Amino acid sequence: MRGLLLAATLLALVPLVLIIYYLLKKGLGSINGSFFTSDPTGSFFGSIGGVRSAIVGSIEIVALATVIAVPVGVGVSLYLTEYGKEGRFSQLVQYFVDVMTGVPSIMFGLFIYISLIITHVGGNFTAWKAAVALALLMLPIVTRSSEVVLLLVPSSLREAALALGAPRWRVIFRVVLPTALPGLVTGSLLAVARAMGETAPLLFTVGSATALTYSLGQQMNTLPLQIYNDILSPRAVVVAQAWAAGLTLVVLVLLLNVIARFISRRSRIA
Amino acid sequence: MNSPATSNKENQLMSTAEESSRQTNRSEPPRDQHAVGGHAINTVGLHAYYGEVHAVRGIDMTFAANEVTAIIGPSGCGKSTMVRCINRMHEEIPGAWAEGQVRLDELDIYGERVDVTAVRRLIGMVFQKPNPFPTMSIFDNVAAGLRLTGTKADNLRERVHRALRAVGLWNEVKDRLNSPGVGLSGGQQQRLCIARTIAVEPEVILMDEPCSALDPVATLRVEELIDELKERYTIVIVTHNMQQAARVANSTAFMLDGELVEHGPTTEIFTTPKDERTERYVTGKFG
Numbered sequence: 001m002r003g004l005l006l007a008a009t010l011l012a013l014v015p016l017v018l019i020i021y022y023l024l025k026k027g028l029g030s031i032n033g034s035f036f037t038s039d040p041t042g043s044f045f046g047s048i049g050g051v052r053s054a055i056v057g058s059i060e061i062v063a064l065a066t067v068i069a070v071p072v073g074v075g076v077s078l079y080l081t082e083y084g085k086e087g088r089f090s091q092l093v094q095y096f097v098d099v100m101t102g103v104p105s106i107m108f109g110l111f112i113y114i115s116l117i118i119t120h121v122g123g124n125f126t127a128w129k130a131a132v133a134l135a136l137l138m139l140p141i142v143t144r145s146s147e148v149v150l151l152l153v154p155s156s157l158r159e160a161a162l163a164l165g166a167p168r169w170r171v172i173f174r175v176v177l178p179t180a181l182p183g184l185v186t187g188s189l190l191a192v193a194r195a196m197g198e199t200a201p202l203l204f205t206v207g208s209a210t211a212l213t214y215s216l217g218q219q220m221n222t223l224p225l226q227i228y229n230d231i232l233s234p235r236a237v238v239v240a241q242a243w244a245a246g247l248t249l250v251v252l253v254l255l256l257n258v259i260a261r262f263i264s265r266r267s268r269i270a
Numbered sequence: 271m272n273s274p275a276t277s278n279k280e281n282q283l284m285s286t287a288e289e290s291s292r293q294t295n296r297s298e299p300p301r302d303q304h305a306v307g308g309h310a311i312n313t314v315g316l317h318a319y320y321g322e323v324h325a326v327r328g329i330d331m332t333f334a335a336n337e338v339t340a341i342i343g344p345s346g347c348g349k350s351t352m353v354r355c356i357n358r359m360h361e362e363i364p365g366a367w368a369e370g371q372v373r374l375d376e377l378d379i380y381g382e383r384v385d386v387t388a389v390r391r392l393i394g395m396v397f398q399k400p401n402p403f404p405t406m407s408i409f410d411n412v413a414a415g416l417r418l419t420g421t422k423a424d425n426l427r428e429r430v431h432r433a434l435r436a437v438g439l440w441n442e443v444k445d446r447l448n449s450p451g452v453g454l455s456g457g458q459q460q461r462l463c464i465a466r467t468i469a470v471e472p473e474v475i476l477m478d479e480p481c482s483a484l485d486p487v488a489t490l491r492v493e494e495l496i497d498e499l500k501e502r503y504t505i506v507i508v509t510h511n512m513q514q515a516a517r518v519a520n521s522t523a524f525m526l527d528g529e530l531v532e533h534g535p536t537t538e539i540f541t542t543p544k545d546e547r548t549e550r551y552v553t554g555k556f557g
Contacts, residue, residue, distance in 0.1 A: 085364045156401040160463070163359055164470055165391030166418035174418055178405040 020250075027247030030240045040210045040226065040241075048238055051245045053212040057220035058249075061127050061206065062196050064216060065134035070188045072135075073142025080143075081150040082158075082172055094147075100140035106200035108136045113204045125207025127220035133201035138191040145187025149180045182267040189260035193253045199224035223249045308335035308504045309375050309473045311356060311393075316370035318351050318360055325351045327528040328370070333474075338496060338505045340519030340536065342512055344551070348528040349508045353476050356506065357393035358386050374474070391419055394472035398479040400459035402451035402466075408434075408443050411451040411462055415470035433469035437461040437495055457488025464495065468503070475499065477507040481514065493518050512552060516540055524548045 038050040076093065084090030112133040117125060153176050161171040177184070207219030208229075223245055230242035311333040318326035326348045333339045333356075341349040354360040355368045358379065371378045379389045394415075402411045412430040416423050423429055434440045439461045443454070451462055460480060467475060477496070481489040496505060496518050509515050515522050516536060523533035524545070532545045543549045550556055 154401070156397060156399060157403060159359065159362065160397065160401045160403070160466075161414070161418055162362060163357060163390055163395035163397075164415040164418055164466065165387045165389075166415075167387050170418050170420070174414070175403055175405075179403070181405075 023243060023247045023250060026240060026243035028244070030237070030244035031247070035241075035244060039212045040221070040230075042210045044235065048235070048241060049210075051223065051226055051241070051248065053210060053221040054223045054226040054245060055248065056212060056214065057127065057206075057209075058196060058223040058252075060214065060216060061131045061202075061220065061222060062134060062192060064128060064131035065138055065195055066188065066192050068132065068135035069138035069142050069191065073139050073188075073191075074146045074184060076139075076143045077146035077150055078172060078176075080147055082168070082176065097140045097143050100136075101144060104200070105137055105198050106203070108133045109201040109203055109205050111136070112201070117205065123217065125205065125219050127206055127216040127218060130202050130206035130220070130222070131216065133205050134195040134198060137198060137201055138195050141191040141194060142188055145190065146180075146184050149183030149187060150176065152183065153179045182263050186260045186264035186267075189256050189263070193256040193260070196253050196256065197224065197249060199228055223252075308502070309392075310335040310504065311474060311506070312371075312373040313352075313356070314371040314373065316352065316355055316368065316372060318348070318355050318368040319366065320351075320363065321365040325528055326355065326368075329525075329530045331523060331530055331533055333504060333506050334521065335504050336500055336502075337520040338500050338507060338518050340515035340522045341506065341508045341525060342510075342515050342522060342551070343525035343531075344556070345510075347525045349525045350478050352525070353478055353506055353508050354395075356474070356476055357390050357395055359390070359395060387419065391470055392472050393474040393476060394467035394470060396460070396464050396467055396475065396477045396480045399483050400456055400463050402454070402459050402462050404450070404452050406451055407448045408451050408454070408462065409447040412465045412469050415466050419470065421470070429469055430465075433465040436468055436499070437465040438491065439465060455488070457484050457491060460484060460488070460492060461495065464492070464499075468499070472503065474504045474506070477505065479508050479510060482510060489514070512540070524551060526551075 035050040036055070037052055038047075039053040040051060041047055041049040076097070080090050080093060084093070112129050116122075116129045116132065122128075157175055157179060158171055161175045162168070166174070202222055202225055206222060206225065208225070209219040209221050211221075213220060227242045227245045227249070230238045230245065233239055233242075313329050313331050316326055316329045317324065329352060341353065343349050351360060356372055356379075358368075360366050360368050368380070370380075372380060374389075374392065377384070379393075403414055406414060409430055410417075412433050413426055415421075416426060416429065431440065434443065439458060442458060451459065454462060460483070464475075464480075481492050484492065493514065496507065499505060500520075507515075507518065519536045521534060522536045522539040524531045524539065524543075524547075526547055532539065532543060532548045534544075539548060540552050543552060
């Protein structure tokens with residue numbers, strides 16, 4: 001039995017090891033000085049450029065998505081744990097959050113496409129719309145993870161604060177949130193990491209661009225789309241660059257995960 | 271028969287209620303000068319429920335000012351629930367509610383215009399398990415009551431130090447006020463929680479089995495503290511431990527199945543109880 005389980009474990013590790021192996025083998029070669037400092041040219045001849053605009057785009061879009069999703073997500077979970085308790089409405093919200101977690105990510109892109117893009121709200125394809133799509137994707141993840149963490153905050157602390165004569169909102173801001181903070185940050189970072197690697201919600205929201213821009217009101221380049229486009233290129237150097245971009249993305253996500261783990265280890269509860 | 275102190279207290283509760291409903295800045299009369307002469311609590315026909323469960327069944331009882339009143343009784347007799355009704359913490363449990371009156375002097379704290387946070391500032395509570403805030407230092411834990419209630423105190427440091435001295439914790443922690451409160455021992459944590467409660471300068475302190483999680487030495491220390499505190503506060507203590515009631519309480523009440531069986535001077539309850547059930551309980555024949 002033990003041998004069987006060990007074999008299954010090793011089998012599960014195979015694709016993981018292979019992915020890392022191929023990423024390093026095919027990606028490392030293309031990473032040079034100009035990889036992080038120049039933008040993709042998209043031309044069929046001459047220099048292919050780097051992936052600077054893609055990195056900038058990914059970080060900016062995910063940052064905006066985080067700014068939208070984390071406060072709302074934590075807010076929803078606070079409502080559920082601190083006010084809603086076991087009410088009908090809370091159960092309904094929890095159910096919808098669960099459903100949203102299971103929605104395929106391309107649906108968020110489609111939803112933004114029909115609601116914000118074909119309606120021409122504030123321009124055509126723009127980066128902030130992609131951020132909204134990613135925020136919708138992150139929202140249920142943040143809400144679920146925050147709810148779990150908030151439920152771990154001992155109710156004895158809430159009681160202690162209430163018994164001192166504190167109004168409930170101060171109990172939340174001065175006691176519940178600070179106690180849960182490491183866990184909230186961890187959950188949010190995991191959602192950020194998830195959003196960082198998503199391609200589908202970007203496909204028909206962010207448009208296509210290769211040039212560097214810092215404006216979220218324009219079309220933007222992103223790492224997942226850069227990889228998606230480059231890997232289909234007939235030029236071998238561009239395909240190689242796609243691997244390097246893939247490696248960059250994986251390292252970014254890995255970094256976020258490591259930070260999340262580090263913070264969760266400092267947690268004071270559970 | 272309102273004494274001047276009473277009407278003062280009444281104004282304070284009412285004005286806080288009115289102000290908070292108007293969403294204006296709260297301004298309270300300065301409370302640093304502690305009123306001389308404590309305040310009594312009266313319950314009149316107090317009932318408490320958890321959903322369908324009728325946990326407290328009509329209690330009329332007086333907790334005398336500047337005295338320690340102990341409530342004893344077997345597990346599940348409603349003594350904790352009753353005490354939690356006195357500062358309206360009972361209603362924080364989903365589905366729980368109370369009816370009847372609890373009077374602080376003459377004011378019904380369940381009255382319509384009374385602000386529940388003001389009630390809790392005047393009637394503090396110490397819980398069974400020490401519950402210092404894990405994110406806060408020793409100093410911040412004691413200051414928490416003032417900060418959480420939005421009390422503007424210029425002499426915050428002084429009030430924290432005074433509270434720590436009052437619970438006899440000062441010498442043990444004065445060199446590490448900035449280290450976490452949860453780093454203290456269980457007994458120290460409980461005294462820290464008592465310091466946190468008295469830093470808000472309440473009139474009444476409710477203690478819900480405050481020593482049940484402590485070792486005998488720490489228990490003794492807290493009992494001595496209770497004896498000192500009664501000079502300034504009216505104290506209600508729920509306890510499982512009859513020896514503890516005998517040691518600290520001026521009067522003792524025996525509760526059974528949500529009802530008050532008997533309430534009298536502690537020595538009488540333990541030596542010549544009037545009710546047969548009380549006698550059987552204090553002599554260890556049941557419970």
